[in-house]
Amino acid sequence: MIFRWFESLIDAFKEPVDEMPPSSVWRFYWFYLRQVWPVFAGAIVVGFGVAMVEVSLFGFIGSIVDMAKGVPGADFFKQHGNELLWMGFVALIARPVLIGLHDLIVNQAIVPSLTSRIRWQNHRYVIRQSLGFFQNDYAGRIANRIMQTSASLRESAVQIVDAIWYVAIYTGSAIVMFAKADFWLALPLVLWLFAYIGTLSYFVPRTKERSWRASEARSKLMGRIVDGYSNILTLKLFAHTHREEAYVAEAMGEQMEKLRRMTRLTTLMDSSITVLNGFLIVGTSALAIWLWSQGKVTVGAIALSTGLVIRINNMSGWIMWVVNGIFENVGTVQDGLQTIAQPRAVQDRADAKPLVVSRGAVHFDDIHFHYGKETGVISGLELSVRPGEKIGVVGPSGAGKSTLVNVLLRLYDLEDGRILIDGQDIATVTQESLRSQIGVVTQDTSLLHRSIRDNLLYGRPDATDAQILDAVRKARADEFIPALVDGEGRHGYEALVGERGVKLSGGQRQRVAIARVLLKDAPILILDEATSALDSEAEAAIQESLEVLMRGKTVIAIAHRLSTIARMDRLVVMDKGLIVESGTHGELIAHGGLYARLWQHQTGGFVAAEDALA
Known part of the structure; x- marks a missing residue:
């Protein structure tokens, strides 16, 4: 029940406003995230609580060391029982509840539903583009961008929410706790923070740019592969398998080279952060021990500072990958904008009537x-x-x-x-x-890769079986439809026709098309x-069907x-x-x-x- 409640927070198929999505990256993000802002606000609040609990656990470690040092063992629980119970409550109840709530919001509400909503709205917008739009691009590249953009937008948005609090709470709390123990103890962390931000500021924008180039090359590669599969008969008839391999290999090589350029930056950034973290751990630990030797901090402060900087070290690596992932996803979204955020060449007027x-x-x-x-x-x-x-x-x-x-x-x-x-x-x-x-019968009849029945119902979705059979008889398609069998054993009207209807002959496709238009029964043909x-x-046979149709x-x-x-x-x-x-x-x-x-x-x-x- 609890899963269903969280899964119902975002309606993936809510009717969208039919307008062009923004063409700038951040406005594009806001266009979709504002539709589900209450859920994201909940994720931000819960994320804050999770980060506070995580930091408090390290504070507990320092407190336990100091409490144990100053009180005899026999009186320890008597004097500090309340503090220990509170620590147990935080670790055993508050932390699991908050993390569980965070996972429910992200995994049940955001991941499936927001991704599907963005895909659904982008698909609704793109499918209403003009014919020229689709003629000027690979179908595979368009589909790839629709699929990738939604997942990348959602993933980067969730990463941003998680990263903001971890960075702010961990670093801010650490500085406060270190300074509380001794002002100088916070100095290595402050210096590290400036160096860390500077390193990210240098590498991340460059990673975003190269990620966009890599995503663009990936979409191009996908388009070429799908184009070859869609025209496999032409490829085989002209015996140009090696030529097609070279055509795809060229795009694959380009994509690989652009991906390598991006991963080089990632490796350099990882190495730089690792060196900085080494200085943070050594500097903070050495300074904490020296301050303790001077009687300026307690043993608990050493445990707190050492444990926390090691945690910050691990967290900084995670943050680095998260930030890198965020901008890699932003690059993918930026690539998708080239297809999705395009004005429609043919649009209905605001006052258009049927x-x-x-x-x-x-x-x-x-x-x-x-x-x-x-x-x-x-x-x-x-x-x-x-x-x-x-x-x-x-x-x-x-x-x-x-x-x-x-x-x-x-x-x-x-x-x-x-x-x-x-x-x-x-x-x-x-x-x-x-x-x-208007009913249309074209030279190159294209059927959907669905069943015969589904293709016929495109003419009139509410047609009865009797109307379908009558249209099929008039189109003289009843001569072959009952005998059709597809690769999965479906027969007759339930048999799938293959992509663009390739499992049927040209005459059979035309008869199905004529039956479909007969069902539509439009006044203009x-x-x-x-x-x-x-x-x-075949023409003579179909001509009779056309005369009935006209x-x-x-x-x-x-x-x-x-x-x-x-x-x-x-x-x-x-x-x-x-x-x-x-x-x-x-x-x-x-x-x-x-x-x-x-x-x-x-x-x-x-x-x-x-x-x-x-």
């Missing part, structure tokens, strides 16, 4: 977009699609066809112009509501080269195989980001323009022959 689609009309109003380049990919395009109309978009590579789809889905924001759906500017509605009203990667037999919807279809879209209500021909022709297949052939040339090129080659056979 998109309401009643008819399905789409209008591109003088749109401009060029991916941040100086020259335009799309410049001044005008296009209206009537409700329920099915248009095909054709044109040579680089004409801007896929870009037209990307801006309609608002994967990128326009640089000028508007896109209207039933009169609503898509820039003024929420991205989630916009994409929920985009087909982006939906059959170009398939052979003619019924009653506004459709925008992009295809290089012109035969697949020749039956559309209207064809739009793009070139260099503009619409250069528009009409039916017959009208465009008769016109003798770009479409006619493209058609002639295909009908005179392999593609047309393939289509004719189909």
